[in-house]
Amino acid sequence: MDKKFLKKIIAQSPEDLQVISACCSEAKVNTLEIKYLPSNKIFLLSILRIDKENENNKNLINSIIKFEFIESSKSKNIDQNNSNLLLELLAIDIFKRDHNFEITLLFSKNRFITLTTEIIEVTLEDQKLEDDKSN
Secondary structure, three states, X not given: OOOOOOOEEEEOOHHHHHHHXXXXXXXEEEHHHEEEEOOOOEEEEEEEEEXXXXXXXXXXXXXXXXXXXXXXEEEEOOOOOOOOOEEEEEEEXXXXXXXXXXXXXXXXXXXXXXXXXXOOOEEEEEEEEOOOOOO
């Protein structure tokens, strides 16, 4: 019996965030699936990513990346009014600036989102396999 397990990865350091970045490179993101909730200090990203963790397995997985304790969010070269805009996430990078961290989501075509936070608290949680009828 072949069981399928969904992943949940929690990042609390720059090294942990590199693991999430590696899992999510080449993921597809629709601009409608990007949400910043300033009153809750949460930034959410719903992605469709390739299952890179399993060899010879190229299943697509719907996942959520949740960034907590976000003080601000800035984007560049992203038309937020275009609901059909599909972005390709290339990497998630982090920089230390004074007492804050800047988490940068790098997308194809020189697009990016920068999040400012004092604490690294990021979760990648798989929701379901894209073509799986049992989920």
